[in-house]
Amino acid sequence: MRLKTLEISGFKSFADQTRIDFLPGMTGIVGPNGSGKSNIAEAVRWVLGEQSAKSLRGTKMPDIIFGGSSDRHALNRAAVTITLDNSDHYLKSAYTELTISRRLYRSGESEYLLNGQTCRLKDVTELLMDSGMGQDSFSIISQGRVAAIFNSKPEDRRSIIEEVAGVYKYRKHKEKAQRE
Ligand code: ATP
Ligand code: MG
Secondary structure, eight states: OEEEEEEEESBTTBOSOEEEEOOTTOOOOOOOTTSSHHHHHHHHHHHTTOOOSGGGTOSSGGGGBOOOBTTBOOOSEEEEEEEEEOTTOOSSSSOSEEEEEEEEETTSOEEEEETTEEEOHHHHHHHHTTTTOSTTOSSSOOTTHHHHHHTSOHHHHHHHHHHHHTOHHHHHHHHHHHHO
């Protein structure tokens, strides 16, 4: 499985439709301070289902929508699409290429799409669970997270190990079954 492309529009500083191709051999994104490097990483986390506005450096989710600049009006919609090469079927899907999209409007309306079809957040979450790419996974470590892991409570650290070991998914299923 490989990250192929990221398309961003109206997300944070990326007002215009921007496409980033992650070609084989690419290892980093460099640029001056404030040019949008962290915003790219946040776009990846957001499209994969991030629910915390705070962890995206905002106070409420619509803060991620392009808020305008000296020469541009604010926009009403943020949209991000990620394309993954799944030819090894690392993610449990019959598709060899997967696209996940997320859109958010200032009105608060939002949607997720899997390969162009509207879906629920749950579908995205389930697809990514135990892949190491889902929410709270460890493929994206933001500044400050390392210290947070070291300082976390034993039970929180346990869930990190469960996620990495791939048993977290089953615990979530069990908890849900017990509630119902
Ligand atoms: P550094 O090297 O300092 O870490 P960076 O390349 O990671 O910088 P980012 O933090 O990704 O930079 O980008 C910051 C820029 O994004 C700021 O100029 C900020 O004004 C802009 N920005 C953030 N949110 C929005 C938004 N909702 N609308 C418009 N611009 C935004
Ligand atoms: Mg940064």
